[in-house]
Amino acid sequence: MGRSRSGAVPRPRGQGEGAWVSGGPLRVEALRKAFPGTVALDSVDFEVRAGEVHVLLGENGAGKSTLVKVVCGVVRPDGGRVLVGGREVRIRGARDAERLGIAAVHQEFALVPDLTVAENVLLGRQPTRFGLIDRKRMEARAEELLHRVGAPVSPRDRVRGLGVARLQLVEIARALAADARVLVLDEPTAALTGEEAERLFGVVRRLRGEGAGIVFITHHLEEIPVIGDRVTVLRDGRSVAEVPATAPEDELVRLMVGRGVGRPRPRARPETGEPLLAVRGLTRRGAFRGVGFEVRAGEVVGLAGLVGAGRTEVVRAVFGADRYDAGTVEACGRPLPGNDVAAAVRAGLGLVPEDRAAQGLLPDASVADNLVLAALGSASRGGFVDRARLRAAAARTAARLDVRMAGPDQPVRTLSGGNQQKVVIGRWLLADTRVLILDEPTRGVDVGAKAEIHRIIAELAASGRAVLLVSSDLPEVLAVSDRVLVMARGRVAGELAAAEATRDAVLALAVAADPGAPPGGGADDEGEDAHGR
Numbered sequence: 431m432g433r434s435r436s437g438a439v440p441r442p443r444g445q446g447e448g449a450w451v452s453g454g455p456l457r458v459e460a461l462r463k464a465f466p467g468t469v470a471l472d473s474v475d476f477e478v479r480a481g482e483v484h485v486l487l488g489e490n491g492a493g494k495s496t497l498v499k500v501v502c503g504v505v506r507p508d509g510g511r512v513l514v515g516g517r518e519v520r521i522r523g524a525r526d527a528e529r530l531g532i533a534a535v536h537q538e539f540a541l542v543p544d545l546t547v548a549e550n551v552l553l554g555r556q557p558t559r560f561g562l563i564d565r566k567r568m569e570a571r572a573e574e575l576l577h578r579v580g581a582p583v584s585p586r587d588r589v590r591g592l593g594v595a596r597l598q599l600v601e602i603a604r605a606l607a608a609d610a611r612v613l614v615l616d617e618p619t620a621a622l623t624g625e626e627a628e629r630l631f632g633v634v635r636r637l638r639g640e641g642a643g644i645v646f647i648t649h650h651l652e653e654i655p656v657i658g659d660r661v662t663v664l665r666d667g668r669s670v671a672e673v674p675a676t677a678p679e680d681e682l683v684r685l686m687v688g689r690g691v692g693r694p695r696p697r698a699r700p701e702t703g704e705p706l707l708a709v710r711g712l713t714r715r716g717a718f719r720g721v722g723f724e725v726r727a728g729e730v731v732g733l734a735g736l737v738g739a740g741r742t743e744v745v746r747a748v749f750g751a752d753r754y755d756a757g758t759v760e761a762c763g764r765p766l767p768g769n770d771v772a773a774a775v776r777a778g779l780g781l782v783p784e785d786r787a788a789q790g791l792l793p794d795a796s797v798a799d800n801l802v803l804a805a806l807g808s809a810s811r812g813g814f815v816d817r818a819r820l821r822a823a824a825a826r827t828a829a830r831l832d833v834r835m836a837g838p839d840q841p842v843r844t845l846s847g848g849n850q851q852k853v854v855i856g857r858w859l860l861a862d863t864r865v866l867i868l869d870e871p872t873r874g875v876d877v878g879a880k881a882e883i884h885r886i887i888a889e890l891a892a893s894g895r896a897v898l899l900v901s902s903d904l905p906e907v908l909a910v911s912d913r914v915l916v917m918a919r920g921r922v923a924g925e926l927a928a929a930e931a932t933r934d935a936v937l938a939l940a941v942a943a944d945p946g947a948p949p950g951g952g953a954d955d956e957g958e959d960a961h962g963r
């Protein structure tokens with residue numbers, strides 16, 4: 431897309447140490463930060479200028495998060511300089527960063543669910559009158575900021591009831607309320623639909639036009655030429671290159687990982703065995719109805735569909751994490767009771783949930799303890815767990831999946847997102863799971879980790895296991911699946927063999943009207959579900 435460049439950048443509001451001068455709003459030079467067992471940043475240089483979108487690119491663990499934490503005052507560097515408006519500054523905490531005009535919108539939003547939008551936007555800076563909060567002025571100011579970012583919400587709305595896209599805009603409005611002149615957006619499109627992402631890009635372009643410096647972190651390489659101006663690539667804690675946003679994807683991948691990463695290719699139709707997972711007539715009122723399918727030994731079945739189609743709700747019900755009202759589930763020839771995760775695990779099922787941080791990991795436990803979690807029962811003898819055997823098995827599994835860590839005792843929360851995801855998958859491999867359900871397994875991971883996860887999926891199928899893959903990344907579904915089931919409005923709208931599964935064919939089924947649905951019925955009646963899908 432073409433972008434106009436008028437030369438002079440509007441001078442934003444703000445005075446003092448954080449005011450902008452020529453040379454750009456934020457620059458770091460030779461930044462260094464080490465943690466026990468690892469160097470997170472090693473002489474990193476990075477600059478974001480006024481009126482530009484600077485993409486920060488790198489694999490999970492490359493140092494992006496640490497760099498953001500340094501400039502936002504969460505982590506103090508061991509060496510190097512931070513300059514704001516051309517002047518060296520010391521950022522000792524979040525208050526310092528805010529005073530200097532730096533704000534970040536993280537993947538995990540920092541909003542208070544039970545407060546209103548206005549209260550969140552102006553939290554800590556509410557206007558007062560006679561010592562009391564002036565709600566009228568507060569809501570008027572919040573409405574002005576919400577209008578500026580195009581947020582279709584009322585200042586009086588409760589935050590708890592908003593979807594991900596609107597929460598993100600509220601976070602940006604809050605940053606603007608603090609007079610942010612450098613805005614860091616960390617994976618802002620990870621949980622958005624294509625339409626929501628394009629609306630967000632419109633907001634980013636407007637802020638850039640007003641002179642803001644935007645740091646944009648993404649794993650979606652196709653977004654970079656659409657929204658970016660320049661790209662800085664981090665690898666192993668170092669800034670290895672600065673290139674235009676128009677640089678070819680293959681070059682960006684090579685810079686990120688130090689080698690080329692091949693794209694997944696559709697597998698030849700495998701010789702499949704008996705059904706390892708059979709679902710019949712699965713129904714939950716308001717979410718899905720009449721869902722039926724099989725997954726056979728040796729195959730990967732993709733589950734595609736639009737936001738709100740009911741995919742996550744179905745796989746959670748199959749695994750026993752959520753209830754269902756009617757239907758049956760069989761695993762490895764055994765009927766499963768509903769709403770019983772332990773029974774599903776005993777029968778050979780495993781689930782990698784879409785929210786690994788909240789649902790898939792014990793964040794304060796070690797890598798080893800997270801890996802062995804599903805295998806504790808099988809490793810018990812006479813009521814005692816053979817911890818030495820489990821620890822050795824965990825080490826072998828981590829090595830097989832190339833989990834990058836200081837050691838098996840490292841807290842799993844300190845790993846990068848891609849390595850955390852490999853730990854969740856490895857848990858089920860160690861437990862010798864026969865049927866693995868993967869819900870958005872590559873969301874928020876870099877291209878290198880994504881390629882490794884695709885390799886693991888192929889190996890699982892080749893070993894005779896069954897894989898059910900839920901993904902909003904349609905090219906991923908088409909590339910790794912042997913069959914594709916398409917859901918629409920809480921039902922399976924159709925099935926496509928690998929040879930006939932094209933983008934157009936999948937989308938045609940995903941948007942088709944459901945002839946069996948009552949008027950106004952279906953999963954979408956209830957609005958956006960808790961998973962946003």
